[in-house]
Amino acid sequence: YWLVKSQDIFIQASDLATPFTEGLAAINSIVVGGTFMQGHRMEVGPMDNGQILWDGRPILRAFPSDFDTGCCGKVSFNGEGILVDTAQSHLPRHIVHMPLPHGVHIQVMRWAQHINIRIEMNAEVGQDGHCGNFNQNKDDDTNELIKERVGNQVLQQDCLFTNGEVKVQPLQKRYSLDNCPADKLDRAKQLCMEDRPESEGELLEDCTFDVCF
8 A cells, every 4th residue: 555655756555464463454665666766666665574674685684784875875774763652662773774766765774574664754745645645634544535536455566565466465354443342441551641741632542453453
């Protein structure tokens, strides 16, 4: 699916169910491409069954390490950075840093079987995707409206991943906040409000869900 889709910047992600998430889908990999990358692609997957790829070629195999792309900045792999999910703060950090053209800065936190992503960028022409359309109106960035605009998944001919396949992973189980035990739910809300005091509504629910499960 599209995380970010604009005139020059393409960022896609894929989800897979994992044993850790008890059948829930988690982000498994990310790929970055588009004209702002001058025709190149960078992919990052989890630690156990994923790689860090530049145009399909493994890079950053050592930890820590750096890689000069020769066109789009120097990317690095180390234990520095702030997590997007505080529930995993007790685990060793393996974070890929991508300071890219157009002021795009991406951090990918690699865990055993999934990844977390932080994307920092300026508004781009025609921007849309699961990260929103950057029009300062959060009301039109619901899952339903985003899917109406960019679709539920990337079309096969637009897929940037090296394997070139758009895979749909069926979920073994479906959960909601109703499945989170009351004491755990209260603690999750507290952690989210402490870590992200500006969160409310759907954003707070999303964070609470992540911590619960």
